[in-house]
Amino acid sequence: MHVQSPFDLSFEELEGLLLGWGEPSYRARQLWAWLWRRLATDYAEMTDLPKGLRARLSQELPLSLPRPGALELDAEEGTEKVLLHLSDGEAIEAVLMREGDRRTVCVSTQVGCPVGCAFCATGRMGYVRDLTPGEIAAQVLHFARRLQESGERVTHVVVMGMGEPFLNYAATLKAIRNLNHPQGFGLGARRFTVSTVGVVPGILQLAEARLQVNLAISLHAPDDALRRELVPLGRKWPVREVLQAADAYVAATGRRVTYEYVLLSGVNDGLKEARALARLLRGRLAHVNLIPFNPAPGLPFKRPSDRRVEAFKRELLRHGVDVTVRRSRGVRIQAGCGQLRTRHLPP
Ligand code: SAH
Ligand code: SF4
Numbered sequence: 001m002h003v004q005s006p007f008d009l010s011f012e013e014l015e016g017l018l019l020g021w022g023e024p025s026y027r028a029r030q031l032w033a034w035l036w037r038r039l040a041t042d043y044a045e046m047t048d049l050p051k052g053l054r055a056r057l058s059q060e061l062p063l064s065l066p067r068p069g070a071l072e073l074d075a076e077e078g079t080e081k082v083l084l085h086l087s088d089g090e091a092i093e094a095v096l097m098r099e100g101d102r103r104t105v106c107v108s109t110q111v112g113c114p115v116g117c118a119f120c121a122t123g124r125m126g127y128v129r130d131l132t133p134g135e136i137a138a139q140v141l142h143f144a145r146r147l148q149e150s151g152e153r154v155t156h157v158v159v160m161g162m163g164e165p166f167l168n169y170a171a172t173l174k175a176i177r178n179l180n181h182p183q184g185f186g187l188g189a190r191r192f193t194v195s196t197v198g199v200v201p202g203i204l205q206l207a208e209a210r211l212q213v214n215l216a217i218s219l220h221a222p223d224d225a226l227r228r229e230l231v232p233l234g235r236k237w238p239v240r241e242v243l244q245a246a247d248a249y250v251a252a253t254g255r256r257v258t259y260e261y262v263l264l265s266g267v268n269d270g271l272k273e274a275r276a277l278a279r280l281l282r283g284r285l286a287h288v289n290l291i292p293f294n295p296a297p298g299l300p301f302k303r304p305s306d307r308r309v310e311a312f313k314r315e316l317l318r319h320g321v322d323v324t325v326r327r328s329r330g331v332r333i334q335a336g337c338g339q340l341r342t343r344h345l346p347p
């Protein structure tokens with residue numbers, strides 16, 4: 001059983017706990033600021049809290065944080081990947097990307113992933129367990145502490161690491177709300193992007209939540225036959241239902257949806273697919289993000305040539321669909337999209 005950490009609790013829960021212990025109501029605000037704004041790593045730092053309270057907190061709500069292990073850097077690119085050891089011996093990876101003034105952290109939501117997409121190293125490692133809200137947020141806090149040393153801050157969070165966020169919906173949303181809380185970390189809702197493989201109930205729930213976070217949907221194919229080969233969950237939620245859910249999200253939030261499309265050479269990167277994709281998305285508040293395949297050991301696909309990527313992009317543009325090509329970051333340190341994993345495949 002996972003022992004709860006203070007980072008697993010919402011502000012209201014923390015406040016309720018401290019009030020229950022007979023503490024005055026301002027204590028929760030003090031503690032919250034230490035945890036989420038001053039980025040404390042130990043109750044001992046919180047010298048304006050009574051000693052007795054600090055002792056009780058250490059006993060009943062230990063401030064355990066994932067322990068950083070191997071760190072890989074691509075100094076030229078400014079990308080860093082860290083292995084974080086969790087309290088039960090499992091591990092996850094999180095990535096920091098620097099681009100201009102942007103400092104983007106890519107977080108994981110599960111150890112492994114149960115979806116098993118054919119082109120994804122995380123999917124190939126299988127599913128181990130869901131992360132807690134605190135473990136999800138801790139990845140952002142880890143890099144926030146690192147950046148603090150140079151007077152910098154995390155400016156964006158993308159939920160695009162290991163795992164499917166909408167198969168761990170409650171924990172993911174709680175982590176986002178906690179990081180968004182104005183008295184704490186205070187990262188604006190629009191600075192978050194959640195990427196889902198197309199879990200329809202999760203998309204609808206996010207629409208209901210009326211949070212201004214960005215939604216990205218991993219489509220990868222314009223029709224169900226091809227999509228099912230690449231994304232096993234496509235059998236459960238066909239393209240039509242995914243698009244309907246996305247429309248509900250647009251109606252509720254007024255925000256444009258991003259459709260991610262991993263380009264696999266000779267599989268889904270033809271002009272025929274580009275035109276079919278354009279037909280699907282034309283007239284929708286949509287944007288396509290093409291992701292040329294990032295190789296990882298054991299994955300049986302190839303990255304298309306730059307010329308082919310460009311041709312696919314031009315075909316979408318010609319049919320009136322907004323499109324960008326994702327610049328792959330961290331590929332040299334196996335930190336690119338779909339390359340994260342903490343278990344190695346058998347040779
Ligand atoms: N489970 C979520 C979020 C994590 S994956 C999802 O699938 O959307 C984030 C993005 O990386 C997804 O769009 C995914 O399709 C893409 N991706 C996975 N493996 C990849 C690979 N080998 N090369 C390029 N992109 C990949
Ligand atoms: Fe899971 Fe996303 Fe990888 Fe598919 S692409 S296996 S949903 S992490």
